[in-house]
Amino acid sequence: MAGERGWWMAGTLVPVPGGNGVWLGHDGSDDATPRRPGHKDNMACARRRFQTIDTASPLVPSCPAARTGGTATVAAASCPHRPIRPPVLHMQWQLARPYQSNGPYLLTPRSNGGRARLPPRHHRVLPRSPSSPRSKAFLLSTEPHTILSPPRSRSTATAPPLSSEAKGFASDASVAGDDETGAVKMLTKFETKSNRVKGLSFHPRRPWILASLHSGVIQMWDYRMGTLLDRFDEHDGPVRGVHFHATQPLFVSGGDDYKIKVWNYKTHRCLFTLHGHLDYIRTVHFHHEYPWIVSASDDQTIRIWNWQSRTCVAVLTGHNHYVMCASFHPKEDLVVSASLDQTVRVWDIGALRKKTVSPADDILRLTQMNTDLFGGVDAVVKYVLEGHDRGVNWASFHPTLPLIVSGADDRQVKLWRMNDTKAWEVDTLRGHMNNVSCVMFHAKQDIIVSNSEDKSIRIWDATKRTSIQTFRREHDRFWILAAHPEMNILAAGHDSGMIVFKLERERPAFSVSGDTVFYVKDRFLRFFEYATQKEVQLAPIRRPGSVSLNQSPRTLSYSPTENAVLICSDVDGGSYELYIAPKDSAGRADYLQDAKKGAGGSAVFVARNRFAVLEKSSNQVLVKNLKNEIVKKSPLPIATDAIYYSGTGNLLCKAEDRVTIFDLQQRLILGELQAPAVKYVVWSSDMESVALLSKHAVVIASKKLVHRCTLHETIRVKSGAWDENGVFIYTTLNHIKYCLPNGDSGIIKTLDVPIYITRVIGNNIFCLDRDGKNKLITVDASEYIFKLALLRKRYDHVMSMIKNSQLCGQAVISYLQQKGFPEVALHFVKDEKTRFNLALESGNIQIAVASAKEIDDKDHWYRLGIEALRQGNVGIVEYAYQRTKNFDRLAFLYLITGYMDKVGFMCKIAGQNNNLMGQFHNALYLGDAKKRVEILENAGQLPLAYTAAATHGLTEIADRLAAELGENVPSLPEGKSRSLLIPPAPLTASGDWPLLRVMHGIFEGGLDATGKADLEEDDEAAGADWGDEDLDMVDASEVMANGGDGFDAEEGDANEEDGEEGGWDLEDLELPEAETPKNAGNARSAAFVAPPPGMPVSLIWTQKSSLAGEHVAAGNFDTAMRLLSRQLGIKNFAPLKPLFLDLHMGSHSYLCALATAPIIPVAVEKGWSESASPNVRGPPALVFTFSQMEDRLKAAYKATTEGKFPEALRQFLNILHTIPLIVVDSRREVDEVKELIEIVKEYILGLRMELKRKELKDDVNRQQELAAYFTNCKLQRVHMRLVLASAMALCYKQKNFATAEHFARMLLENSPNEAQAKRARQVQQQCNGKKDSCELNYDYRNPFVVCGATYVPIYRGQKDVSCPYCGSRFVPSVEGQLCTICELAVVGADASGLLCSPTQLR
């Protein structure tokens, strides 16, 4: 296609040598028609502009005068801006060089005092003006400083005539079609309708954007809230350039009124105006560091201004047509500019910077002098980039790399590279159908964004240099682009407004599972553990081909049990990838299998090993297994555009206007809810509540989609998560907010940048930011926890929060009031009037009184009185009336409450106050007729007084009054029955009315009872740790002093058990039949032959093993007994019977399967591991283990320490009985088992002797002997000390001083405690040198063992026999008898030895 077009282009060119023919056709007249067809404003203003220039200087408009046909041929030789280039250009260079010697052609651009004049320089400056200072750069260089376009196969010829066929191009565009999917919708964040937007600038931190309009207005918008913040309307005519300062509250604008204005947006004032440019100003930009502004103007200059001194510090001349844009390099001392002279220029402003950095006055002056003398030393042109065939509208630097991108009227975008010495064209991006108006590198992605008058924005891959996306508008040409300095947002201005948009979604795909969040970042699947806050890279995921934008993962679904991850993206119009990570391979990406892929709108796990894929075309879901095979298809009940997990086996289907929960197995709709355009679904961890997030709303519903509440937000809702208490925490673009179950919501925190909440744990909010980084935000949760506690009526929480935290503020109070908790609010308020109101509202009369006292005005007392009356609190009512001196009410109150004496008092007061009426009233209340008469008389109402007196039968007074009245005695009515006016009986005779307890009860009580901290008292761990040597288990010395013997203290219900256990012997053992399966094949139908039964696991156990324990577990008691007999000489199995039964019973678990069918016993095997292969049988898991034996040994030691000898003996015996049945895994453990037998045996011998000793009441010698033999047993030190102390005491008492002294010495050698040592030393002192009083069969100098049956010493050299199992020694006469120590084996029997580990057999 390109080739074809190229050929065609070349074809048209051929007939017009010199290349100007193309323009000739259009601009053939002398008229300086602006070169932009279709720009109405340009047409109009062009005329005006040229007039301006003409008046300013009588110059030929400009170099591109080549446009005028008359000069075409001349220009062809001298002007570099001709359409056809490569060969000519080179030649032209040769031509150009000689001119360099022509001396400076420079026109000084300096102006005085910032008042720029149009310099007399608008002569067509020769292309590479040989001005000496400026040409330094390239004079030193051997390379030409222009760019030699590499020869291209494609024609670089100009495009077809650019006439006013905007519409035609639009249709062309559609015909030309696009290589990319044009259907992708732009991610528009904000859009305005206005006049044509020519300039845009993002605020670096606030969500603001400036838009300068063709109408002359500058608008400042908040694009997050979508509101117009301000407008600045001082420019006369279009404002084309506008820019925010990076740090100051300033922005700069430049317009067609030649003015540069610097504004303070806070004060809404234009601070000053910079004059100097002589034509329209195209762009203005602040320097990121220095107080500079660079401006580009149609007067063909670029100027740099110091906005602090408000002067122009440099004028960059060189362009010979309108300069369309100029901007600073983000880091280096460079400026790039684009001009309609078809070049892009890079300027070195190093000198200017140096001057600014060291502005010592003299140097400054000197340099300035130089500048004045030699022209623009401050800024010299470094490179001139030639290659565009038409005027260049825009050029900008790459933020980090030495690259420049430019866009021009030749519809091309060019990419340039530069190094220290030269710059060259790298590539051309073709695709725009009309003038490219603006182009820039994306700061974070490797892409180029350009826009054009062809009504499109194009996105290019900067590496591959291919077009990856095109966004079109129907009617609006694009004029300007702006990128946010920090965030991934762009803005574009067009004919009827502007748009703020994003190229890619920034929400990382994530899924929370248990304590972990899985997410995608930088093409890696990662997870993050909340507990450890550790981040792990799990696996790389497929990189989508950059054929289009927004191909990154959109959603992620995780199955924890299978460790499988589903990632959905828009690749290929919606597809998913399934990754299964092997267990325990965290971070070992190399082990990850290839992803399984498939197409589908969305895919989620619906069960451990099933996921559902939405097939939009047929509106059904495919349920697939982990092999990516379809297991089931299910049509969906509503037209679904996305599916979400909603409990095992259920899907939440989202349609345009509602969601449903659909049970895939039952094909039932479980719930449905109207909720428009849901975007995200967040389940609570108990799956009881769900939050549906849409763009501007949060809907909370139950698991059956029963609506609970809806919150509407004015700005976008971004994410959310449930906290442990059932509060939904969510984020909007700029807030973290909460939503309580009743729908109350509020702001928790303001955000600078959007975040995506993944998990809320208490005060900690975990989230992902847009870069996929996990962050922890700690917030103050007290407000919503408080409200939640109120809501749930957890007043204890409420109280403790009131007490402990700093909850305060009007918001909380009004919330409490609104929600009907004035009594709670009361505790927050200090202001007395509010307190009073709240107290009245909550009926807390005490506080109301206190407040009323503080306030002390009539109105409050009055209101208090009303409330108190309502409550029946007469005392307060009285008090309130008294305070307000409301005597009438007070008197009436006294009347009805029966305080007649007080009424009388009131009467008196009324009299003092000359309140006749009140006095009379009170007298009426009192029922005091005499008083009334007196009052009437005193008031001069004698007739009335008379009447009253006569009526009430006060004849004396009546007569007296009648006498006074004389003639005027009124006649009393006759014939009427009279009744006395008697006051009513009081309602209550005493005090307050019985009051109801009002609701403040809980709070009152709770708040008053402060400081009742319920500290749990730590229970001291009671009970003796047997190993604790300091712990004196029996106070031996005390016992000794009492003459008792050491261990008797706690002798309990001793020895009966021994006798009972003796009853078992071999014959009694009724062993259950071994569970060998019967042959199943006895009854079968002819047609069907059932398979022979397989081998039960228990049979496998016995086949392999010669360990008695395993035979017992398998139920083969007979073989087990035979084994024990052979290995250990065991003949008495009675003690083993319960152990056998336990062992067998614990060998199988029971699985109930189908109803009424038999239960399946399942063999419990040992050493299960996740990786064990099925069908490979392990040995049985025995219920007895060696570690249990160790525990029991400790228990037995403890019993010994506590002196519970029968109990201890029982426990030691139990160990000894169990050992033949245990199985251990290693040789080392076998040795430990043998050691254990040795230990236990010694204790059993010792304890048996001790018990025997206690039986002997009379034979004190034998008692001493047995005590002495006990000291011969190998015991723990703590026990040895006790045994020695006991023996010592016994011998001392029997006056066997020598032996006692021996024991005392031994005791001292065994690190006794203080009391023991003291006692031993006392004994030593007492016994010193004394002899035994009687002979004992005990010679401690001669080593011996004690016979386990007869308890006599067998001295070294004497003959003995031993037990084949426990190894106890006996005198020969015992041979053939049952061992009295272990009670199992026959003394002296043949045996092969203990076998307790499979390792012994290998």
Place this chain on the structure above:
Amino acid sequence: MASPDLLFNLRNLFYLGAYQAAINNSDVPGLEADAAAERDAIVFRSYVALGSYQLVISEIDSSAATSLQAVKLLAMYLSGDKQDYTEALKHTHSGGTLDLHALNVQIFIKMHRSDYAEKQLKIMQQIDEDHTLTQLANAWLDIAVGGSKIREAYLIFQDFAEKYPMTGMVLNGKAVCSMHMGSFDEAETLLLEALNKDAKDPETLANLIVCNLHLGNHHHDISAS
């Protein structure tokens, strides 16, 4: 879309051993004739499972549907207390319904022929992989063959626990798996929960004893205390 499966819940309750719940929830409105017959069969089988043989025998008269007659026969057979399960294979081996296949799986497991059981399970999975019975049979087999499969069986029971009401059967299943994986503590918790639901359930009691033995509470200790 296909008509909803109205008996789905009822069947699951029955399979998972919640017999009383199955009986209580059997009043499903809007059933077609076939479905109603199936419903009745489930209800009567639940009664059989609860041991109410006489009720079933007396309730189902000769005019009842064939499937119910079969249930009645089952009740009569069970009430006769002559159980020869190996004979069963003769009648059930041909399979046909998932119930029968599940029974086969169970019998083969009893016979320690997990290879045969696996074949039966494959058939079930082809019919309906996600059916409760298939899942159950899968779990039984997993437990029977042991090793890494125990984990899968556990997960199947776990799924049931999430999806359906907890029954003694599910709890026992999880407990058995736990025991086989060596987590007797967890098994004990589960079994105690099962015991709360039904203090007389023999499987629960049996498993609880096994579990306690492994936890070191031995026979004589228990009897001593």
